[in-house]
Amino acid sequence: MDIFLKSCRNVLKGNADGSPGFHVVLGNEACDLDSMVSALAYAYFLSKTLDSGKIPLPVLNIPRQEFPLRTDNTFLLRESGLSQDDLVFRDEVDLWSLHRAGRLDLTLVDHNVLPSSDRDLEEAVLEVIDHHLLERKPSPSCAVTVETVGSCTTLVTERIIQKAPEVLDQQVAQLLYGTIVLDCVNMAPEAGKVTPKDSQYAVLLETHFPNLPPRGVLFQSLQNAKFDVSGLTTEQMLLKDMKVASEGDLKLAVSVIYMTLEVGVLLNYSLYLN
Structure with a gap:
């Protein structure tokens, strides 16, 4: 994934007006760990499977200067061998100009409606993957996957495994696994977050990638990082x-x-x- 992220920044910098444009995978405005990893992993998946001509681009929905505040995000990136320097943030790409030029497709992850400030981008939304209450009106032009699981990354993991399991490697698996474990409170039923599907895909990642950090150790490390x-x-x-x-x-x-x-x-x- 590190090569993919570097290429995204390079293409964005050198993007010419005549190019096909971008398929942006956009997380929510909180940019928590679930939102970030869902955007990164799903854009990476699209880079291996999409044939529309548009370039998949994960965009974190905050200004770059706010990212250090997401200490659990920076921790998991670092532990997974990725650099925040290679990420693309909302203040680094003009989505409105791309949309006006007809060069923007949007996939929303970890939210299913755009805020009022982004209302003009609605026509560009082709897909939604989310685990929150569905607020979006049905539309034949937008494929919607909404399921009340503990983590949106569970749904992203499911999509990757069902459609292109070869996309998964140790790096991607660690991002997905760490996020599921944190969102689902170490998979503890008494916390009221984990669902059978979350458990299913956490176990599947553990089985296919036995070198992942132990579940409890990873959860505690992420918890500590979150409040550090x-x-x-x-x-x-x-x-x-x-x-x-x-x-x-x-x-x-x-x-x-x-x-x-x-x-x-x-x-x-x-x-x-x-």
């Missing part, structure tokens, strides 16, 4: 888990930082000195 703010500035820590509520002209931002105030001040001071 040791490499973030104070501003980044405040943004990492910020929620915004609004009413009329009033907006209120509430942030959560998983450390004491004393530790936070000392950490920020040490980062400033470095």
Whole structure:
């Protein structure tokens, strides 16, 4: 997959107006681990199976500068031998211009409707793969796969195995497996997240790739990474888990930082000195 991601960036940089365009696989605006891995893995699958002429391109639906806040994402990428430098972010590709030029196809993963800010891109949506409540109106031009499993990557794994199992290698399997395990809370039934299909494909990945990290170890590592703010500035820590509520002209931002105030001040001071 690393070669594929590098080629995506290179093609995007050198893309001429006369080329066929792109088949963008777009995750949701949260860009959590499930959204990121679903976009990367499904675009990689399309690069091996698509014959439309358009170039499959995974796009992470946040600005690049926000990506360091997704510490579990950066951890799993690093553990899988992939560089965030090779990723394409929403502020690095003009989807509206591509659409106006007739050079954009869209697949939505980990969400099934576009936000109002992207309403003009609706005509480009050809496919949806998601595990949330279906909000999308039926359309003959859009193939919809929506199933309430624990992780959207479970549905992506299913599609790959059913249509092109040769796409799976150790690197892709680790991305998919780690995401399923994290989303399904280490596959623990008492957490209320895992479904039989999640378990089926987690076990299948374990069986076909016995060198995957042990399930419990991988889950704990991802959990630790998710709440690790040791490499973030104070501003980044405040943004990492910020929620915004609004009413009329009033907006209120509430942030959560998983450390004491004393530790936070000392950490920020040490980062400033470095």
